[in-house]
Amino acid sequence: xxxxxxxxxxxxxxxxxxxxxxxxxxxxxxxxxxxxxxxxxxxxxxxxxxxxxxxxxxxxxxxxxxxxxxxxxxxxxxxxxxxxxxxxxxxxxxxxxxxxxxxxxxxxxxxxxxxxxxxxxxxxxxxxxxxxxxxxxxxxxxxxxxxxxxxxxxxxxxxxxxxxxxxxxxxxxxxxxxxxxxxxxxxxxxxxxxxxxxxxxxxxxxxxxxxxxxxxxxxxxxxxxxxxxxxxxxxxxxxxxxxxxxxxxxxxxxxxxxxxxxxxxxxxxxxxxxxxxxxxxxxxxxxxxxxxxxxxxxxxxxxxxxxxxxxxxxxxxxxxxxxxxxxxxxxxxxxxxxxxxxxxxxxxxxxxxxxxxxxxxxxxxxxxxxxxxxxxxxxxxxxxxxxxxxxxxxxxxxxx
Numbered sequence: 001x002x003x004x005x006x007x008x009x010x011x012x013x014x015x016x017x018x019x020x021x022x023x024x025x026x027x028x029x030x031x032x033x034x035x036x037x038x039x040x041x042x043x044x045x046x047x048x049x050x051x052x053x054x055x056x057x058x059x060x061x062x063x064x065x066x067x068x069x070x071x072x073x074x075x076x077x078x079x080x081x082x083x084x085x086x087x088x089x090x091x092x093x094x095x096x097x098x099x100x101x102x103x104x105x106x107x108x109x110x111x112x113x114x115x116x117x118x119x120x121x122x123x124x125x126x127x128x129x130x131x132x133x134x135x136x137x138x139x140x141x142x143x144x145x146x147x148x149x150x151x152x153x154x155x156x157x158x159x160x161x162x163x164x165x166x167x168x169x170x171x172x173x174x175x176x177x178x179x180x181x182x183x184x185x186x187x188x189x190x191x192x193x194x195x196x197x198x199x200x201x202x203x204x205x206x207x208x209x210x211x212x213x214x215x216x217x218x219x220x221x222x223x224x225x226x227x228x229x230x231x232x233x234x235x236x237x238x239x240x241x242x243x244x245x246x247x248x249x250x251x252x253x254x255x256x257x258x259x260x261x262x263x264x265x266x267x268x269x270x271x272x273x274x275x276x277x278x279x280x281x282x283x284x285x286x287x288x289x290x291x292x293x294x295x296x297x298x299x300x301x302x303x304x305x306x307x308x309x310x311x312x313x314x315x316x317x318x319x320x321x322x323x324x325x326x327x328x329x330x331x332x333x334x335x336x337x338x339x340x341x342x343x344x345x346x347x348x349x350x351x352x353x354x355x356x357x358x359x360x361x362x363x364x365x366x367x368x369x370x371x372x373x374x375x376x377x378x379x380x381x382x383x384x385x386x387x388x389x390x391x392x393x394x395x396x397x398x399x400x
């Protein structure tokens with residue numbers, strides 16, 4: 001009998017502990033009715049165990065409510081008022097003196113509202129007025145313009161600070177867009193789609209905001225350099241930033257130019273010298289096995305001479321020049337018209353000629369003969385036999 005009572009007591013104590021644990025998990029901050037409605041009881045729990053379970057749950061709820069101070073809700077009113085006053089000051093002021101900002105900072109930091117200070121000063125920068133010496137937080141206007149109404153001074157923030165400000169705005173805009181997209185999807189119950197949409201919005205908005213920053217920073221440099229009344233040190237710093245920006249643009253332009261010149265798809269913007277640069281003899285700058293290479297000579301009167309080269313049957317390093325064939329040439333819109341066949345010019349300089357075939361293959365020519373024999377364009381001109389001329393054209397079209 002004793003053993004039975006002891007077992008029953010242990011079961012009741014276990015049920016009581018389960019009730020307290022359940023209250024701890026559910027937060028124990030709701031009313032008794034709502035809290036009891038959320039209880040999940042095991043099927044094997046009897047009536048007495050259920051009563052112990054409820055007693056544990058209620059005791060934990062009562063103990064937690066007794067720990068809460070009666071004035072906890074009243075203390076939030078001054079905090080809300082302080083935040084509203086701080087935000088109102090930031091929205092309506094072009095300049096916040098350092099001592100006023102420090103007082104608000106101490107009051108809000110004491111309540112743990114560090115974010116409130118950061119959010120309020122997101123459009124401000126620390127600066128010292130060069131006219132009256134007042135130090136504080138100046139509101140950042142378009143292109144970094146600062147105003148101090150007390151003494152009438154107007155100027156621009158430091159270029160380094162403005163670049164950092166634009167960087168923070170890019171991050172802030174991206175996070176805000178991504179978070180808004182995710183919250184909207186979460187309210188609709190689409191958590192997976194919320195993450196994907198949030199990441200997509202973060203990337204897209206960040207890219208557009210970064211492009212805007214790239215435009216605004218050079219404009220800030222120009223208008224700030226032209227603004228009168230700056231110190232020599234400030235002018236030197238801005239000039240150094242402008243020099244660094246121009247060097248960066250120059251390096252980027254040089255790299256882009258190299259990429260464009262090497263890209264067949266962008267050959268219309270490649271380096272093209274005046275048409276007179278093509279006049280003279282051109283030899284193939286490459287060797288294609290089992291292919292009929294040709295050399296050209298272009299004359300100022302619009303006539304041309306095409307000389308075919310053929311590899312020796314026994315020595316692949318030896319080439320023989322065939323009889324020259326006469327034709328006509330012209331250049332229109334970076335395109336070489338050679339006897340009615342159009343070849344887009346990829347590059348034309350005094351020493352280099354690169355043309356593109358219809359299949360995308362590029363052919364390069366130079367002034368030096370290289371492995372090819374020098375040809376004599378004054379040699380007797382061979383009549384254009386259909387078969388030989390066709391072979392040369394097939395080679396030019398890249399089918400050989």
